Amino acid sequence: MLIKNNSKLNKRMQQDAAVLLYGNAVAGIFVSLLTSTFLVFAFTYPQVDPLKKVWWWGMLTLLTLRFLDVLWWKIKLENTEFDGQKSITHFTIGANITAIMWAIYLVYCTTQHNDVQLTTTIIAIAAMAGGSATVLAGHKFTAMFYPCVLLAPGSIGLLLSQESSLQLLGILGLSFALVMFIISRKSANFTSHTLFLKNENSVLIHSMEEKVKHRTQKIYELSNLDPLTHLFNRTAFLEKLKFVTENSTTPFALLFIDLDGFKKINDSIGHKAGDVILRKTAERLNQFTQDKQLLCRWGGDEFLIVFANTDEATAIEKSKQLITLLSEPHSTENSVLSVGATIGIALYPHHATTEERLIQLADMAMYYQKKQMRSTVGVFSQQIEKLFA
Numbered sequence: 001m002l003i004k005n006n007s008k009l010n011k012r013m014q015q016d017a018a019v020l021l022y023g024n025a026v027a028g029i030f031v032s033l034l035t036s037t038f039l040v041f042a043f044t045y046p047q048v049d050p051l052k053k054v055w056w057w058g059m060l061t062l063l064t065l066r067f068l069d070v071l072w073w074k075i076k077l078e079n080t081e082f083d084g085q086k087s088i089t090h091f092t093i094g095a096n097i098t099a100i101m102w103a104i105y106l107v108y109c110t111t112q113h114n115d116v117q118l119t120t121t122i123i124a125i126a127a128m129a130g131g132s133a134t135v136l137a138g139h140k141f142t143a144m145f146y147p148c149v150l151l152a153p154g155s156i157g158l159l160l161s162q163e164s165s166l167q168l169l170g171i172l173g174l175s176f177a178l179v180m181f182i183i184s185r186k187s188a189n190f191t192s193h194t195l196f197l198k199n200e201n202s203v204l205i206h207s208m209e210e211k212v213k214h215r216t217q218k219i220y221e222l223s224n225l226d227p228l229t230h231l232f233n234r235t236a237f238l239e240k241l242k243f244v245t246e247n248s249t250t251p252f253a254l255l256f257i258d259l260d261g262f263k264k265i266n267d268s269i270g271h272k273a274g275d276v277i278l279r280k281t282a283e284r285l286n287q288f289t290q291d292k293q294l295l296c297r298w299g300g301d302e303f304l305i306v307f308a309n310t311d312e313a314t315a316i317e318k319s320k321q322l323i324t325l326l327s328e329p330h331s332t333e334n335s336v337l338s339v340g341a342t343i344g345i346a347l348y349p350h351h352a353t354t355e356e357r358l359i360q361l362a363d364m365a366m367y368y369q370k371k372q373m374r375s376t377v378g379v380f381s382q383q384i385e386k387l388f389a
Contacts, residue, residue, distance in 0.1 A: 013195045014084030018073075020138035020191070021091045025070045027137055029063050030100060033122050036060075039105070043117045051108065059101050066094040092142045099149040102128070106154030110161065122169060125150050126176055133184040138195075140188035147180035152351045226297040228275060229282035237296035237304060241355040243292070244306065245348060252348050253315035256362035257285075257322070259301040260340035260374045273332055277301075277339055280330050288322055301339075304359065312347060312379060319377035320341040327375060340375030342366055351380050364388050 040056040041048060069090055076082045102125055109121045129147035134142040155173030158166045218329065224236035244252070261280065266274035278301065285303060294306035307318055316371050326341040344366025353357045361380040368387065369378030378384075 006059070009196075009200060011084060014088060015082065016082045016084075016195045016198070017138040017191075018082075018087035018091065019077075021088065021095075021136065022070055022073050022077075024135045025066065025091065028095075028131075029067050029070070031128065031131075032059070032102075033063050038107075038316075039117070039121055039124060041046035043114065043120075046069070052105075055105055055108070057343065060095060060097075062094070062101060062309070066098070069094060088139055092139050095136065095142055096145060096149070099146045101151045103149050106150070107157050110154055110157035110166070119169075120164075122154070122173065125154070128172070129176070129180050133180060133187045136184070137187040137191040140185070140192065143184040144181050146178050147184060151180070159375050166295050175248040229278055229280050229297045231303070232293065232296035234296065237294075237298075238355055240293050241306065241358070244308075245353060245355050245358070248308075248348065250309045251311060251350065252306055253310040253312070253318075254346045254348065254358045254362045255305045255315070255319060255322070255340070256298075256344040256346075256359065256366040257303040257305065257326070258342050258370065259326070260342055260370075262301040262339050265337055265339065269335075269337070273335075273337060277330055277337060281326060281339075284325050284328075285322075288325060296357075306364075312345070312350075315345050315347070316377055319345060323375055323377065342370045342374050343377040344369055345377065345379045347379070352366055361385070 036056055036059045040052045044052070047333065073087055073090070076087070096345065106121055106125055109118050112118065129150045132146045132150075133143060136146055151173045155170045155177060158170030158173060161167055161170070224232060224234045241254075259277070262277060265277060278297070281303070282297065285295055285305060286292060289307075291306070294308070296304050298304050305322075307315060310318070314340055323341045323343060327338065329336045329338045344357045344362045344364065346352060346362035346365060348358055351361050364379045364384050365380040368384045369376055372378070
């Protein structure tokens, strides 16, 4: 159970991390597009540096692909079971390549002799590095990698310059990269811990709900279902039948079914074979009726079933079909066994309007029919009642 919960916990954490990363993706893509366009074209327009123009087209292509990835992810988000790890991988590949592209641009700018453009570029990239600590906190490696790659290569390039002012900028850039590395690491750890606590509680609550549901189902089965056949027991069936008799506006038939030859099998072969017969009989009854709540094992080898909106002729026809079905041989481990079925019918509201009286009359009809001819069907009548008086 612990391994299962850990797997579920990791899956949910990955999904939440993907939601955090992609939630800020559009804004980050837009900032990168706006900044790259400004830096490339603002200082040298209309004679744009060809290498910068190539770099800008590369950045534009990358950002377009990332934007399409965001749109595709939002479609997948409609499915709550999306692959969080796969989504994170797609996002981080795009984000890290973007960082590398910015690093290339900054390094190239350090080789130019335009202090204003270089300073502006460093400020813009430093600002993006500062924002990445929060925006990328959903993935620890990317959160630390992004600001370092943005600033470190360009800062090292500035340190290698012969001008003291540029060297100072290089020192400041490396210092800021180190600070951002530490901040990003702490922010990512905090975010990871928060996601862990959130989903740990969610998994624990879900696990508790599953246990409660399982125990509730177990209690329900113990109190309402027959343990051998899993049909309604006597108590549950009486409650359901009482509701039907008190609210039904259409006639229905109650069938009292008694298996023929069951006692002989139970006594001669054993209770294990008898239990097989009872279970298979219950399966056949389940297949025959649509309303499982109007079917029960009354006790021993006796079953009750209700056919709604049924008159006498239809009830007799269905009973004959049921007898044929129940009389088909049962294959067990060691032999093939057969039982028959005798059925007594009581009709609502013609014969009775209460659940107890209907069952009593159907029982009378079944018992009388069993004496007359086994494996047949009989309908309650006043003459039968007089015989039992």
